Ligand SMILES: C[C@H](O)[C@H](O)[C@@H](O)C(=O)CO
């Protein structure tokens with residue numbers, strides 16, 4: 470265990486270094502504390518959800534690994550989430566998928582309502598956590614041929630439109646209860662494995678279906694609609710109906726939020742460079758911070774160059790009030806609570822690093838055409854003692870410092886997760 474006085478002493482030295490560059494570290498910490506990251510519920514149970522419809526995950530989503538201790542009920546998932554939140558500095562949000570309702574029997578996707586999420590709403594209220602939401606357009610027999618909102622069959626489209634409408638009502642109620650907008654994100658898996666003969670018609674149908682879902686005006690203080698693009702998925706390698714260009718155009722023309730998932734583009738394409746461009750034309754952006762590795766778009770977020778670039782871009786552009794930061798990864802090969810802790814702590818850490826930057830000075834170098842100083846300072850900043858500020862931030866917010874969080878995960882593993890031996894709990 471690191472001595473608390475040493476953390477404090479290291480912080481004071483770091484503070485002096487940053488203040489010599491004109492950075493007010495106490496103010497940075499105050500600012501960082503206000504940033505809420507939306508943790509995704511689906512890391513806790515391998516995107517299984519709590520329906521009893523017998524459908525496989527599918528739709529291009531795949532979770533690999535069989536680490537013991539997956540949450541099998543809403544209560545278990547909530548308990549795991551509370552453990553994860555206790556390891557992460559700051560107050561964060563929860564991003565729920567529609568298939569995580571508490572249904573108590575068969576309820577089809579077009580029949581879901583607020584009542585099925587009452588348990589989550591009450592729990593969130595008790596924890597002081599705000600909720601975000603997502604319709605679930607996968608893991609269902611009516612999605613098994615790869616198409617939902619852009620399906621050729623009007624009956625199938627209608628079913629999914631009704632699901633989208635139901636989800637908007639649920640999201641609006643969540644936002645009303647919590648007193649801030651619940652971001653409702655639409656990701657639709659539709660696409661073809663092989664080269665389509667008609668790329669146009671499914672896109673026309675998807676736009677028309679979304680228009681029907683969004684036809685009813687909703688109070689934007691309660692919920693905001695977001696749309697998420699994707700380049701390809703397993704089984705939709707050649708064509709995804711909701712491509713980047715499709716949703717960029719859709720979001721601009723309908724003034725919706727655009728969701729940029731870090732794993733949904735070509736491997737050398739980065740979302741950090743897209744934020745300032747799209748914010749010129751869409752009201753707000755939702756990020757799914759993730760990490761693509763070869764075919765997979767959903768590895769646990771590490772402290773990568775791109776994560777740092779995303780954080781710098783948000784902070785340098787003063788975009789924090791227009792960028793909602795969500796996470797999207799799922800790994801069943803490691804402890805699932807550790808996955809949340811690693812990914813979320815990294816995002817907060819990257820934001821701290823970005824906020825500790827003397828951005829005004831860098832931008833002045835740039836305006837002066839002094840690119841030498843700009844590059845020199847950017848490189849020097851990488852070895853400034855931001856880790857001392859991070860440790861102090863963890864200590865003063867009452868969460869474990871350094872790798873101590875891992876001991877807490879191990880304790881929880883032996884006290885709680887190890888008894889989850891069967892696939893289904895008797896809840
Ligand atoms: C489970 C989520 O809806 C999903 O990850 C989506 O956001 C996505 O990124 C699909 O590839």
Ligand SMILES: [Mn+2]
Pocket residue numbers: 656697730757797
């Ligand atoms: Mn995503």
